[in-house]
Amino acid sequence: MVTSGKGGVGKTTTSANLGTGLASAGHKVVLVDTDIGLRNLDVVMGLENRIVYDIVDVTSGNCRLKQALIKDKRFENLYLLPAAQTKDKTAVSPEQMRTLAAELKEEFDFAVIDCPAGIEQGFRNAIAGADRAVVVTTPEVSAVRDADRIIGLLEANELRNPRLIINRIRPQMVKRGDMMDISDILDILAIELLGVVPEDESIVISTNRGEPAVMDHSSKAGEAYRRITRRIRGEEVPLMNLDVPDGLMDRLKRLIGMR
Amino acid sequence: MTRTEHVALKGTRDGLILYLDPTADFDVLMKELNQHLGESAEFWRGAAVRCYAGGREYSSEEKEGLASLLQKHALELSGWLSVPGKGPESQAVVAPEHDQHAQDEGQTEGKALFVKRTLRSGTSIQFEGHVVIMGDVNPGAEVIATGNIIVMGALRGVAHAGATGDRKAMVSAYNLAPTQLRIADLVTRAPKDEAGSEGPEVARIKDNHLIVEGV
Ligand SMILES: Nc1ncnc2c1ncn2[C@@H]1O[C@H](COP(=O)(O)OP(=O)(O)O)[C@@H](O)[C@H]1O
Numbered sequence: 001m002v003t004s005g006k007g008g009v010g011k012t013t014t015s016a017n018l019g020t021g022l023a024s025a026g027h028k029v030v031l032v033d034t035d036i037g038l039r040n041l042d043v044v045m046g047l048e049n050r051i052v053y054d055i056v057d058v059t060s061g062n063c064r065l066k067q068a069l070i071k072d073k074r075f076e077n078l079y080l081l082p083a084a085q086t087k088d089k090t091a092v093s094p095e096q097m098r099t100l101a102a103e104l105k106e107e108f109d110f111a112v113i114d115c116p117a118g119i120e121q122g123f124r125n126a127i128a129g130a131d132r133a134v135v136v137t138t139p140e141v142s143a144v145r146d147a148d149r150i151i152g153l154l155e156a157n158e159l160r161n162p163r164l165i166i167n168r169i170r171p172q173m174v175k176r177g178d179m180m181d182i183s184d185i186l187d188i189l190a191i192e193l194l195g196v197v198p199e200d201e202s203i204v205i206s207t208n209r210g211e212p213a214v215m216d217h218s219s220k221a222g223e224a225y226r227r228i229t230r231r232i233r234g235e236e237v238p239l240m241n242l243d244v245p246d247g248l249m250d251r252l253k254r255l256i257g258m259r
Numbered sequence: 260m261t262r263t264e265h266v267a268l269k270g271t272r273d274g275l276i277l278y279l280d281p282t283a284d285f286d287v288l289m290k291e292l293n294q295h296l297g298e299s300a301e302f303w304r305g306a307a308v309r310c311y312a313g314g315r316e317y318s319s320e321e322k323e324g325l326a327s328l329l330q331k332h333a334l335e336l337s338g339w340l341s342v343p344g345k346g347p348e349s350q351a352v353v354a355p356e357h358d359q360h361a362q363d364e365g366q367t368e369g370k371a372l373f374v375k376r377t378l379r380s381g382t383s384i385q386f387e388g389h390v391v392i393m394g395d396v397n398p399g400a401e402v403i404a405t406g407n408i409i410v411m412g413a414l415r416g417v418a419h420a421g422a423t424g425d426r427k428a429m430v431s432a433y434n435l436a437p438t439q440l441r442i443a444d445l446v447t448r449a450p451k452d453e454a455g456s457e458g459p460e461v462a463r464i465k466d467n468h469l470i471v472e473g474v
């Protein structure tokens with residue numbers, strides 16, 4: 001599951017890029033959008049116009065799982081289970097989510113669950129279905145605070161060892177000392193760093209086009225997501241050069257992959 | 260002591276003490292309390308309950324709501340505990356039995372709660388006695404103790420030692436950088452951009468002021 005607490009920090013962007021990255025590496029992947037009422041993973045994937053059934057149709061028995069899964073435009077082995085747009089947030093229960101996750105596990109190598117913001121029902125649903133958690137934050141005090149809360153809740157729910165992605169880092173601001181330092185964030189959250197994604201306008205462009213940046217080899221954020229994908233697959237990959245001062249870069253390189 | 264996330268019930272010689280998380284939403288408290296009492300009230304039936312909510316003041320409406328909820332579970336709200344000096348109702352939760360000799364040597368004894376994890380944002384620990392945290396206290400988390408608070412890591416959240424008025428209480432941390440620190444009735448905020456002092460420090464009251472010094 002990809003979660004954050006705070007909204008707008010990059011959960012959906014991360015889900016789309018991770019899912020696409022894993023699919024391009026040959027895995028059979030499903031992206032699950034659990035942000036009921038605020039669905040947008042389908043838009044980011046450029047699949048909005050193919051939606052017939054959604055996750056609520058599946059959990060309520062309106063259709064079979066296979067009918068609701070949408071095949072990706074680029075990859076044969078990548079599917080999307082879209083969120084419902086018109087139904088109530090509470091239309092799916094944790095119990096139903098657990099059943100759905102078990103069914104997905106039979107079919108797929110990876111199920112990437114995009115969470116809604118907050119710590120309410122949608123978050124509890126995602127927890128119910130997940131084996132592993134990725135926490136996304138930006139280098140802002142409020143986002144880190146919410147991430148911390150989320151990590152506490154994940155731990156309380158036996159989802160141990162969540163991993164962290166710090167999104168929207170601006171090297172210039174880090175250099176000037178205007179941005180919360182990555183090592184400050186790691187000091188507080190004290191979980192394994194999965195990756196650092198720079199602020200990059202190619203994310204906005206690719207989001208609007210419905211083509212995740214991970215496939216764009218000229219995109220810096222895409223490069224970061226390619227490395228994150230490889231780390232998820234268990235490879236040891238060095239942190240990309242973020243154009244931040246050497247001292248900080250050295251410390252970060254040591255932190256990556258450290259438990 | 261029995262507890263849920265935001266409320267705790269403790270039996271003492273003088274009846275029950277109900278601890279209410281001062282940061283929690285009142286409706287949440289009532290819901291949790293109702294459920295908790297539903298599960299355990301039989302056990303306490305007929306007891307008098309005194310409430311403690313740190314520095315939090317409830318409206319008379321809320322207090323009435325609390326009283327009637329307790330009554331529903333056959334418990335009687337008999338008073339509020341607060342920091343001494345705040346009102347006529349005030350009294351210490353426990354009168355520490357001072358061993359004068361031990362005090363002279365700079366020693367204190369009493370019950371202690373050991374917490375073997377980091378307190379993350381949104382968590383609150385309240386304890387009648389000393390609290391030792393083997394981990395960090397993160398921004399957005401709080402520890403309230405009637406005695407001392409020791410953090411074997413970084414204290415970045417809120418700590419309130421001597422919460423029922425003990426001005427001899429102290430707060431110590433390996434890295435003392437709290438959002439806010441309270442001892443008894445004194446409060447300080449962390450100075451912004453303090454040149455991060457290295458090593459363990461202790462905060463205590465000296466001549467009516469909260470001071471911080473190396474251990
Ligand atoms: N690294 C980045 N650089 C630039 N824009 C980004 C980056 N990550 C996310 N965004 C933008 O921020 C907005 C919120 O991202 P999104 O993934 O939808 O957040 P969430 O799902 O957590 O609410 C989107 O408009 C997205 O394009």
Ligand SMILES: [Mg+2]
Pocket residue numbers: 011012013035040115116
């Ligand atoms: Mg989203």
